[in-house]
Amino acid sequence: MDFSPEGLLGDLFSRSPDLLFIASAEGALRHPSGGLREALGPGVEGGARLADLAHPDDRAALDAAWSTLLQGDAPVSFSVRLRDGGGAYRQLSCTASRSSDGSAVLGTLRPAPAVAPMTEQELSTLRLKARMLDGLAEHVDPLTIWALDADGIYLYHDGKAVAKAGFTRGQHVGRSVYDLYAATPEAAAEMRKWYDGQVRRGRGEAHGADWDNWLIPLRSEPGGPVDGVLGVSLDVSDARIVEKELRIQLDQIAAQQKVIRDLSTPIIEVWDGVLTLPMVGTVDSIRTAEVMDSLLAQIVEKRARFAILDLTGVEVVDTKVASHLIQLITAIRLLGASGIVAGIKPTVAQTMVALGLDLSQLNTQRNLRAALTYAIRSMSRTDGASPAPSPAPPKAPAP
Missing domain, CATH: 3.30.450.20 (PAS domain)
Known part of the structure; x- marks a missing residue:
């Protein structure tokens, strides 16, 4: 039995009412079905190219879909408007796949679903x-x-x-x-x-x-x-460059601010085992927290026995800062050292009293001199009594 396109299968293909085609890899229509001839007219005969029948605005999309089809084995679906025998374009949906040997393309066309015409407002x-x-x-x-x-x-x-x-x-x-x-x-x-x-x-x-x-x-x-x-x-790209430059500047400013804060709250070892922290100007919560970390680290590093907080240059603190100072003194004690607060101004004293905290364990001195004297004397007593005086020379024998 002859199953070539010219045989029985070819006869079935030519009589099929469906819109079928066999095309070359280049897109030339080799065998259009009877239904396709009836739908599009004689223009599909003689090896016409599918792209030549397509609407000019659809040719780029058709070429792209055809290229995808030739590069893979899976079927490809796309929409295209094809010119019929009367010169009008018909909106069709096409599904095509490459033949097993890759030399031809097998496709089927069907009318695209009807779309309601757009109103003038929709077009606008x-x-x-x-x-x-x-x-x-x-x-x-x-x-x-x-x-x-x-x-x-x-x-x-x-x-x-x-x-x-x-x-x-x-x-x-x-x-x-x-x-x-x-x-x-x-x-x-x-x-x-x-x-x-x-x-x-x-x-x-x-x-x-x-x-x-x-x-x-x-x-x-x-x-x-x-x-x-x-x-x-x-x-x-330009914004990212500006962002990086701004971040560098902000990092520099932050580093400068840290240096300024360190200079404004220097921790000084005024005596062997005695640290003092003079605080000047505005004391806020952030600065107090930084002071606490730095001072406690120095106490451990230098094995200090006394830490003096000199508040002579501080005029005002809020209740939160005053509470932090009390906590700092407690932390100093937990490290085995003694904390002394010197030079408290009347306004600062009132704020600390208003907190209602237990201040009985708080060692306060009038000024830095008094605090340093207290610390040195305390260490002298702890280290032992002063050396005994030298014995008097023996008396000369009586004449």
């Missing part, structure tokens, strides 16, 4: 959106706007920042984003996640620039499946 709104998109691409300097269809084919690729990435505007239209990044499989795998319906935003470096990227899923119908992705990429 659509044109306005197109002008807005083109206006952004034309005038926003560091911006790139691009869109992909359901198969990852670029439908739009424009913006003034395209040149900064080393491309020409519209260069990627009709190309597959997966082909462009075929050298990095992990990037292609990440791109397939763009169709999960989630809006994404992130920063990354590509093509020698820093980009702030938005990835927005597109749907033909509200609530329908994601059939495209809108990408907006903003070149933030």
